[in-house]
Amino acid sequence: MDNELHIYVRVSSHTQLSDGFGLETQRESGDKLSKQLGLKPILWDEGDASSSKDDLDNRPVIVELLDTIERGEVKHLYVFNTDRLSRNQQTWGFIRYKLSSNNVLLYTGNNPSPIDLSDMTQDLLLGILGEISSYDNKLRRKRLTLGKVKRVKEGGWQGGPPPYGYQITSGRLKVQPYEKKWVKVIFEEYASGKTPNEIKDILLKNGVRTRRGNAVWSLGSIRSLIQNTHYSGSYQYRDKDSGEVIVCYCDALVSQSLYKKVSKLFLERSYQQKGRIKESAQKYDYLVKEYLVCDHCGGAFGSRRNKIQYYDHYYCRTKEKNWEKGEELPCKDRVRSIRIPVTDDIVWNSLVEVISTSHLFKETIKSDVMNTHNTYHNSAEDIKKSKKRILKLKKELDEIMKVSATTEAMKLLKQKSEEEVQQILSVLDEARIEKQSTIEDLQNQINDVGDSSKWVDWVKMFGDKIDELKSSTFSFEDKRILVDQLIDKIVVSSEDKINHKLKVYFKFPYVKDGFKWKFKKDKKGKSIKDGYELINGKKLYTTTFISNSKKKKQ
Numbered sequence: 073m074d075n076e077l078h079i080y081v082r083v084s085s086h087t088q089l090s091d092g093f094g095l096e097t098q099r100e101s102g103d104k105l106s107k108q109l110g111l112k113p114i115l116w117d118e119g120d121a122s123s124s125k126d127d128l129d130n131r132p133v134i135v136e137l138l139d140t141i142e143r144g145e146v147k148h149l150y151v152f153n154t155d156r157l158s159r160n161q162q163t164w165g166f167i168r169y170k171l172s173s174n175n176v177l178l179y180t181g182n183n184p185s186p187i188d189l190s191d192m193t194q195d196l197l198l199g200i201l202g203e204i205s206s207y208d209n210k211l212r213r214k215r216l217t218l219g220k221v222k223r224v225k226e227g228g229w230q231g232g233p234p235p236y237g238y239q240i241t242s243g244r245l246k247v248q249p250y251e252k253k254w255v256k257v258i259f260e261e262y263a264s265g266k267t268p269n270e271i272k273d274i275l276l277k278n279g280v281r282t283r284r285g286n287a288v289w290s291l292g293s294i295r296s297l298i299q300n301t302h303y304s305g306s307y308q309y310r311d312k313d314s315g316e317v318i319v320c321y322c323d324a325l326v327s328q329s330l331y332k333k334v335s336k337l338f339l340e341r342s343y344q345q346k347g348r349i350k351e352s353a354q355k356y357d358y359l360v361k362e363y364l365v366c367d368h369c370g371g372a373f374g375s376r377r378n379k380i381q382y383y384d385h386y387y388c389r390t391k392e393k394n395w396e397k398g399e400e401l402p403c404k405d406r407v408r409s410i411r412i413p414v415t416d417d418i419v420w421n422s423l424v425e426v427i428s429t430s431h432l433f434k435e436t437i438k439s440d441v442m443n444t445h446n447t448y449h450n451s452a453e454d455i456k457k458s459k460k461r462i463l464k465l466k467k468e469l470d471e472i473m474k475v476s477a478t479t480e481a482m483k484l485l486k487q488k489s490e491e492e493v494q495q496i497l498s499v500l501d502e503a504r505i506e507k508q509s510t511i512e513d514l515q516n517q518i519n520d521v522g523d524s525s526k527w528v529d530w531v532k533m534f535g536d537k538i539d540e541l542k543s544s545t546f547s548f549e550d551k552r553i554l555v556d557q558l559i560d561k562i563v564v565s566s567e568d569k570i571n572h573k574l575k576v577y578f579k580f581p582y583v584k585d586g587f588k589w590k591f592k593k594d595k596k597g598k599s600i601k602d603g604y605e606l607i608n609g610k611k612l613y614t615t616t617f618i619s620n621s622k623k624k625k626q
Contacts, residue, residue: 077102077111077148077179080137082118082156095119098152101182108184111148128163138167141174148186150179224318230309235302236283237325245322254280255303255325258294260505263333264512268294298338304331359416359551360562361386367565367575375412385409410564410572418615419562420551422576424541426613427558430582432606458514469507574615585609
């Protein structure tokens with residue numbers, strides 16, 4: 073024991089494994105000193121142990137060495153320099169205490185004279201050296217951080233694996249062609265109405281693996297990909313030390329319009345601001361769901377419909393949003409739910425009552441018909457052309473699908489290399505995506521023109537339509553158009569859990585508006601009518617109380 077020199081060696085990063093202070097250099101220096109002192113060398117090799125978190129958790133060798141010291145089996149210890157033991161102040165203080173309390177002589181460098189920690193002066197000197205080492209470590213880390221921030225500002229990658237669809241080339245984020253194609257597919261399929269679960273199946277059928285090589289994508293991975301801003305051409309990097317946020321730019325993998333559309337759809341399909349994720353697109357049609365707001369908490373309304381369990385209600389989503397927080401909600405004991413059929417009927421009847429007696433609305437109709445009737449005079453012709461082009465694109469799309477699926481094509485593909493096969497499939501898939509995207513754009517144009525045309529056609533025949541509005545034959549789609557044109561929001565207010573009333577806010581002051589005649593004098597001094605002046609009403613219409621009690625009828 074007294075004739076042994078325990079040599080502890082460690083490097084704190086992979087780069088030091090081969091530099092001038094590597095393990096071999098430290099071992100050679102320790103062996104040389106042991107021969108000079110006439111002591112038997114005992115090697116303790118920690119290997120590569122990072123100093124970013126310089127504690128004892130990731131250093132099993134020094135833990136064993138300290139146990140040996142505690143048992144009194146070590147009297148001479150060698151390290152190349154004191155920072156090999158630790159650069160962390162707390163860890164270094166603990167090690168220093170162990171050495172001092174067990175009367176261990178510490179050797180460093182090529183100096184045959186040990187540091188005797190029982191000597192107050194030498195112990196003080198060693199403490200100062202430890203503080204300098206700790207400061208040097210912090211300074212080095214700061215320099216590395218500043219260098220990393222500078223590199224990011226100059227367009228370099230921040231470090232770590234790049235997002236799916238990208239690769240690191242010369243320290244910069246670059247497009248990975250194969251993955252880019254599938255990023256675009258994921259966005260386009262989501263935009264076309266596919267759920268993350270359906271997209272997962274598409275990726276599986278096409279043999280698209282995750283970055284880690286998994287054949288099956290998780291729903292969380294697909295959702296994260298959809299929300300990643302990199303694909304629109306920018307992202308943010310936050311420096312943990314300074315808190316500085318840097319906006320970085322990269323190659324966009326999808327168009328801005330597609331990214332915005334998908335982002336909007338994701339918010340609409342999810343309860344991210346209202347609770348859980350909703351996997352499927354809306355199955356039912358609702359007349360006023362998106363306009364309902366809770367008067368007591370300001371929360372939006374959701375819907376529950378299940379014919380088997382007799383669910384058919386609009387309900388305040390705030391409870392879903394705050395269930396984890398355990399907060400007392402202002403609407404908890406008030407707004408439970410309101411029945412969908414009753415609510416839709418009351419809102420529609422209220423709207424019909426308001427506009428059928430509104431002078432301002434009739435004047436608006438007159439103005440719209442006169443000024444915008446010719447705006448869409450070519451609508452029918454435009455829709456006809458778009459539909460004809462869609463039919464042509466669908467035929468081309470069918471041909472693409474047939475080429476991909478026919479036995480002859482598959483036999484042909486088997487005769488080619490894997491790279492050629494991938495290229496052919498890639499071309500076919502890109503063609504398919506392009507056709508589908510064009511078809512989707514044309515269909516959206518048809519829907520937009522169709523909705524606008526419906527509105528103009530409706531207002532043109534206002535007088536005849538009022539009676540039709542009150543009939544049961546008026547289509548649901550036409551009702552939706554009118555509600556969207558006229559209603560801003562509907563606030564649900566409750567006296568208790570059963571009785572509720574609706575505050576319908578119109579976009580225009582149609583409620584109880586009016587007009588008054590203008591008069592002028594004729595040549596004989598007689599007062600005659602000279603047109604009229606409209607008087608604005610209110611935008612708020614409040615319904616009578618509605619009840620959810622099964623014992624009462626509305």
